[in-house]
Amino acid sequence: MGSQGGLYTKNRPGMRTCGPIIGRVKGRLGPPDFTLNSITPRLGAQPTFAKAASPIAKSAGRVENFLSTHGRNVDKPPKKRYNGAMEEENLARIIGTNIMRLRKLTNMTQLELADKLGYSDKSVSKWEQGNGIPDVRTLLQIAECFNVNLDDLVREHSEKPVMPKKTRGLRRLIIILLSVGLCWLVAVVCFVLGGIISPGLSYLWLAFVYAVPASAIVILVFSCIWRYKLYRILSLSVLIWTVLACIYLTVVAAHGDHPTLWLIFLIGIPLQLLALFFFVWWKRAGTDK
Numbered sequence: 001m002g003s004q005g006g007l008y009t010k011n012r013p014g015m016r017t018c019g020p021i022i023g024r025v026k027g028r029l030g031p032p033d034f035t036l037n038s039i040t041p042r043l044g045a046q047p048t049f050a051k052a053a054s055p056i057a058k059s060a061g062r063v064e065n066f067l068s069t070h071g072r073n074v075d076k077p078p079k080k081r082y083n084g085a086m087e088e089e090n091l092a093r094i095i096g097t098n099i100m101r102l103r104k105l106t107n108m109t110q111l112e113l114a115d116k117l118g119y120s121d122k123s124v125s126k127w128e129q130g131n132g133i134p135d136v137r138t139l140l141q142i143a144e145c146f147n148v149n150l151d152d153l154v155r156e157h158s159e160k161p162v163m164p165k166k167t168r169g170l171r172r173l174i175i176i177l178l179s180v181g182l183c184w185l186v187a188v189v190c191f192v193l194g195g196i197i198s199p200g201l202s203y204l205w206l207a208f209v210y211a212v213p214a215s216a217i218v219i220l221v222f223s224c225i226w227r228y229k230l231y232r233i234l235s236l237s238v239l240i241w242t243v244l245a246c247i248y249l250t251v252v253a254a255h256g257d258h259p260t261l262w263l264i265f266l267i268g269i270p271l272q273l274l275a276l277f278f279f280v281w282w283k284r285a286g287t288d289k
Contacts, residue, residue, distance in 0.1 A: 093130040094156045100128040102146040180215045187211035203253035213242040236275045240268050
């Protein structure tokens with residue numbers, strides 16, 4: 001006859017059983033609780049103890065397991081997947097904008113670009129709208145088609161517009177030709193004005209000779225700005241020898257031929273060697289460092 005929920009329950013006359021006992025020692029959970037199976041003080045029998053898990057320890061373990069599972073392993077991966085989706089969407093938008101700008105810059109339709117790539121115009125339209133990203137091989141084909149680098153397709157160019165290499169080179173060539181043509185225009189004007197003002201001058205033709213080193217100076221300046229090493233070497237070489245030729249021809253035209261005047265061209269030899277050393281070996285040594 002036992003009372004349910006009580007501390008003691010009678011099993012048989014002279015014997016009682018204790019319920020679960022949870023103890024705390026100095027404010028902390030003590031060792032695992034024990035269940036007192038039988039206490040028989042009247043018969044003098046020794047009580048037996050059996051280990052049982054603490055309910056508080058079980059609760060603490062479940063809470064710790066929940067926090068370790070949901071706090072560290074579950075919450076972070078969705079955030080990473082979300083950031084990855086945002087980065088992919090941003091990259092698709094940048095690539096699509098660059099493809100559209102380059103296509104319009106070269107006066108090419110979506111169908112023409114699709115034919116060169118082996119895709120349909122719908123695929124090109126999807127890329128330009130940012131709804132998809134071409135694979136790496138297709139990106140390389142697009143870069144080769146527009147004569148640009150792969151970096152020009154995958155990076156955003158908000159301040160400086162992307163210009164194809166072919167178009168950029170053509171514009172620079174036009175600038176150089178216009179500048180050189182301006183030098184020759186000045187030479188023609190000087191020749192005409194000199195003939196009108198002083199018809200008896202016999203060395204007006206030197207104006208065209210002076211236009212050659214002037215043109216070499218113009219090409220040298222632009223090649224230094226645009227970092228064209230070959231054009232720098234060629235223009236500097238032309239400048240050295242044409243300046244010496246201008247000095248020689250001017251002296252001959254003004255004072256007649258001189259037997260040792262040709263020695264002036266020996267000055268060009270060390271100047272040419274210095275120019276080669278500066279633009280070839282010295283630059284190469286700086287690159288090796």
